[in-house]
Amino acid sequence: MSGHKLLFSGLKLWTSASCRWTGRHHDGVNRRGKAASFSSCSPKVCIVGGGPAGFYTAQHLIKARQDLEVDVYERLPVPFGLVRFGVAPDHPEVKNVINTFTQTAKHSRCSFYGNVNVGKDVSVEELQQAYHAVVLSYGAEGNRSMGVPGEDLAGVYSAKDFVGWYNGLPSCRQLSPDLSCETAVVMGQGNVALDVARILLCPIDILKKTDITQPALEALAESHVRRVLIVGRRGPIQVACTIKELREMVNLQDTRPEMVAADFEGVTEALKDLPRPRKRLTELMLKTALETPEEKERERRNKASRTWGFRFFRSPVEILADPDHKRTAGIRLAVNRLEGSGDAARAVLTGEVEDVTCGLVISSIGYKSLPIDPSVPFDQRKAIVPNNMGRVQQAAGLYCSGWLKTGPTGVIATTMNNSFDTARSLVEDLDSGALVVSAAKPGSQSISALLDKRGVKPVLFSDWEKIDIVEMKQGQAIGKPREKLLTVEEMLLEARK
Template sequence: MTPRCSWMWRRARCMLLGRSRSAATGRCLGAERTLTSTSHPPKICIVGSGPAGFYTAQHLLKHTQAVVDIYEKLPVPFGLVRFGVAPDHPEVKNVINTFTQTAHSERCCFIGNVTVGRDVTVEELRKAYDAIVLSYGAEDKRELEIPGEELPGVYSARDFVGWYNGLPDNRHLSPDLGSETAVILGQGNVALDIARILLSPLELLKKTDITQSALEAISHSRVKRVWLIGRRGPLQVAFTIKELREMIHLPGTRPINDPSDFYGLGDIVKDLPRPRKRLTELLVKSALEKPKERDCSHLAQSDREWGLRFFRKPVAVLLSEDGKRAAGVRLSVTRLEGVGDTAVAVPTGQVEEIRCGLILSSIGYKSVPISPVVPFRPNKGVIPNSMGRVQGTPGLYCSGWVKRGPTGVITTTMADSFDTAQALLEDIKSGALPLSEPRPGSSAIRELLLLRGIQTVSFSDWEKIDAVEVARGAEVGKPREKISDSEEMMRLICR
């Protein structure tokens, strides 16, 4: 059988047998022919199969007779739900069940292992579809732009999270966990996720879908202390109360925050918005209140610790004595000008240093341009748009992080994606998105990909991978053992 896994054979077999769902496309071929011959439903392409892509598809399929194709560069779907959500947060991943229902719709088709911009261009997609929604997320990391950030021992949060979550691009990261102190530059949810994974008891991690290679590395980790550095103060932290509460109650670990950072905040709390108020109250309580008697013994027995360091901005990574790797970070002491979320950190002229062997930069993700024909604002890392309509480009839309920037949680992305889908539906209804003639959709794109030697992956193919992962996980008491090698994934669906 050819390396393309006999896609054409599968298609021909499906058509001969009159199957309602094609193994090659994952979509109802007969229904598509009937619809297009009678009512010309719009054919819509979504680029990216993360939460933004699937929520956009879900809304479109619910409110129109559209045929929706979801393209994904990896052989597996779900984006940050699979590769970004912490292994010990399985409840957040339950949204995959909803996405799976969407993918099983007769009018929806998942087409994996296709990189838009390389394997097929945006221009080619525009010729094949009535509309395109760009939902490919934030695929890159923000740079620290300080001396020494390229040294061994310095990692981006994006790469580190990808490593323990099985992202193929990061499977060979092999971070050095041989020092007792780790520094995380950033105070958002991702920073707390990383701190929690570094400090969690192995007994807890063994029950999650963390990759086996990461679990093995963490089992030999010497990290006992994690500092989370922020350039501003307690009122500007970017994490949520759920993640903070998890860190405070993490078994075998104690917080070591400086009480002086929280003096006077009690008088300010009452005027804060409710989410910020509850978060700040918990910060103040954990830093200033004496622990109860039953908690004292727990804290005394804890052999790991973590803390928030405020009003500090990294200015350089320190070099080890042998000149081969990172040995610490130099911080500029800051003060705030302004109040609340708009407060700006300015240097005071003072500096201090923290010695450590592991530095993780968690200062945010960023999107990258996908095509010269798609407008892009590199300073903000977003596609300029109005309610998801790409400016100056009729028929082109965007949703998720590439639309609004890398902020918010999955529910934020859901609302944002529904807005984009609704804007597209309104354009169809008003005639702003003309449907003058039927478009070929995926049939034309598949022919191009076949000619270019690109083997596509259907949702049924993904379900083969999924079954293997779940089976491997069951053997060791985990929900799944992720396959992080794309080539192994492709071999599984071809056998």
């Protein structure tokens, strides 16, 4: 029996080419409160990417339309994307959104298919043939490079890979960073840069109680890194982290701040014109950098064996090599001055340079999205899919949400709002008839058949729950909330038991 016939056999409301809506949905509720006679189908939507953007989009779609079915496809066998692989291990409270995503994944009108690499195992065009709408939410898995000589030396890593290494991302398992130096330089001053600095300096006793991977925990226990400089091309008023992340650095056990007073010239005067969140953040920085702490805090700082500090108005020029030209021995920084003020201020080179001795350089200047399929429009310069409120330009029925839509900005709440906006655009298009659902679509049925033919076996949400149980048991055995499986092979083995 063909996929279409199998899908619709026994359903009297359906015909082979189209299906008539009688005003009732799956749950028998008439959404408009009266009989409807227009011709329509259960809209089938496919989401590519099982991270926060994908799950938030699915959540909103299911809530907005009682007749809508959503399938989420994810490249890895495990769901949750950056909540699992990006959030710092010492921030367990941020991972609580997993509970909401789990509810969505277990909804009767939502299905999860892990271990499916869209663009390789199945094309976007094939998904478009099977679904009424396709939402691309696969995030930003590329690195923005610094574009300086020496970037390929041993001892230089992207923050994305470094974070992936300590969080158990399978593709970063072999990273094995060399932590034998005393000074590390983190380029960038966003939340990810502060996460990296904090993990490098965090007492092992704290990390032992988190879901950081065992290989990372062992490497950090042996680490010689005692000083981390967090470098940015602009000034204190343009720093990109949040006050919560800065406060954690200020209060981090066994560390003290080490700032350059000259970097804060004129900042006190500029405070009065700053918006409140920025003002609070800048005040905390000023206090940390310039004020003499109270006795108890001074005592704590004097005992500290590790230091951290912001360095402002600096851009990377070159990674300096050791005499053998094999390893990182330092970084040459250009000294900048600012033109303009506030968020619009631009860093301009002064012609001066400064060399910093270090054995570890971590570039945290941003993630970037990559094109998934030649059929999908992609703006190489902005590294996003060109869109209007999540509607992909010149591609009816194609949508995008998350970092692929906006670029890598904001926190999980930002992604939530951005994803809800895309879902709203899709629902508006369904309600207005701009998105045509009069023709029946086979959805996952035809995609599953294609994957089967190609030897791809998806991991369902119930299979992920088997992995979840194993990881939590492994963690409990050593006093941790979870010990992650580190290879796709191990994940698939547990999923198929």
